[in-house]
Amino acid sequence: MAKDLGSWIEEIKRVAPKELVTMEILVDPKWEVTAVVELLEGNDPSPAILFENLLDLKGRRSPIRLLTSIHASRVRLGLTYGIAPDVVRRDPAAPTVEMARRAERRIPPVCIPAAEAPCKERVYRKGEMDLLCFPAVTQHELDVGPYFTTLVVAADPDTGVHNISWHRMMVKGPDRGGIFIVPRHLGDFCRRAEARGEELPVAYILGHHPAFLEGASWTLTIEESEYDVIGAQFDEPVRVTPSECWGDKLLVPADAEVVMEGVILPKVREPEAPFSEWTGYYCPERLSHVFELRAITSRQAPIMVNKVMGHHPHKDRLGVYGMEATALKRIREIVPDVIALNLAGYHMQGLIQMRKRREGDAQRAAMALLSSLLQVKHVFIFDEDVDIFNPTEVLWALASRVQAGSDVEILRNLRSSGLDPSIDEGDISDGMIVDATKPLHRPFAQRIKLPPEIVAATRKRLKEEGLL
Structure with a gap:
């Protein structure tokens, strides 16, 4: 079975049910989602939260559910990669070590027909569904408005190599968003397309298996595709399918929950932000690129992923673990x-x-x-x-x-x-x-400890007395 978000949720429910909380009460995505996250993430464990009952940006009950705080615990990160909770509790580094090990190879994606792609169970052209139909979250008090905080896929306008990266998008209207682009690969794609006066086709991916989201966080060269890295993280090829608007020129993940297809407009910049960023501070208003919506495809009952961040200290490190594994692999090479x-x-x-x-x-x-x-x-x-x-x-x-x-x-x-x-x-x-680290050129004071066999025997006795 292909990896997707639904299978991950079922695995969490089966193996570690306390790691997931389902919210049935009606929640407004303006501030209330973040309030729920702040109040629950101090629990042990800090749970993933599945919101079943939300308002959309038109004030109506949304048919789209929302999952957040996916990787607010290393136990869930371990389950994403098939590592048992007790192993992660003994060795918190085990998941990222496994991620780095898998990244030693690359597995290219496989393309399947649109008719077989779960992300195309529903297809909406422009005017049939828009950005306001989603429970996009206004995260904190001074945020300018609702944002999507997830992944963008684009193809290099010269080579066709696909890039996937994290970029926030401010909802500016039914078909328009402000997209903040950091000066890396997507920024380079935009620069070259803009120099030709061309729009850059892109697709926002609103939900997939967490290993997909972590794999997209790897730092690669511009000649490499995150699809190949994600395949290695999956330990099987990622399934992709032609986009509705551009066909094979832009391949989208077939097992995504929602795909929003659109373009980044050339030579257009508009005000975007303030927004509560991962630093714990508001990012000030700036002139950013503009996204124009062209089509939306989704599963029959989609679950949108959103990363709530910025409040201090936020625990969801979704995407950060991919960066951690990237760096660990490179440090070990040296x-x-x-x-x-x-x-x-x-x-x-x-x-x-x-x-x-x-x-x-x-x-x-x-x-x-x-x-x-x-x-x-x-x-x-x-x-x-x-x-x-x-x-x-x-x-x-x-x-x-x-x-x-x-x-x-x-x-x-x-x-x-x-x-x-x-x-x-x-x-x-x-x-x-x-x-x-301790110096090697001279003796260093010994760390105090007890004989391990005494600790083990005492632990056993205390457990027998009900004291542990």
Whole structure:
């Protein structure tokens, strides 16, 4: 069976039912969705939330359901990749290690006829359905309006290679949206199409299996397609199908929940934002590209995926894990003794765990991370005995293993994320490397511990007494 969002939801219900909450009460996508997320994500576990009863942007009850907080727990990330919850609880790095392993290869997509594609069970041409028919979410108080926060697929206007990437879209009207495009591959496609005075065909993908969404977050060259990476993450080819408007020139994922086809207009910019971004701050108004809707296709009973973010601290790291696995793979190519990576907090900083065998390897690993992800500006490196997924362990190691004069290195003039509010202007940032590993040239104080057999025996006795 092809991988899709419905099969993932059923797997969560079967294996870890407490990881999913279904909301039956009527919810307004303006602020109320985010309020539900904020109030529930402090639970243990922090659940994925399936909204069954929502209003659309016309104030009517929407037939489209909404799923959010998909990867607000590493247990669900593990289940996305077939890793049992108890394994992830013992080893939080296991899912991203598996993701990096799968990325050693590429699996090209297979194209199926439109008549066999679940994403085309319903087909709406322009005027039959529009952007206002969706429960697009206004996330926070000062957001300019409702947004879609998901994936865009486009084909290189010269080579035809397909790119999939995350781009927010502000709903500006029934058939019009403001799309914020970061200066990477989609931005390059737009630049070349615009130079010819041409529209760029694109499609928004509103929902798919979470491994699809993580695979689309990999950092690739412009000659590579995310479809091939996602196939490797699936461990089987992604099924694609010709788009309604452009046929084989733009292939869309056949097992998506909803596909919104349209164009990015050439030489048109309009105000877009403020919007609550992943940094925890509002992104100010700017002039952004404009999306014009042409067609919508969907399943009979679709589930739209939306990433609610920006509130502090938001826990859903959907898409961030794909970046984490990308960087882990590249760091290990330089320093094989790296064990795990945690893009902690708002993924502007990375925590690296390694078996230190040679001086200098910690700095090499840090440089590899900084060159892999533009968003990262601070890197902290730890020994293998420090759990980088436990903030208490991290703070203890920083306090007891770091001498600022010799273990902290300040970097200047790094290109970074233009969304970082601490940058004075543009996207040039300072950076920092903190080496919290023990020195190899001298003996270091031993960490205090108990004999493990005593701990195991005592745990057993306490459980028998009902105290654990």
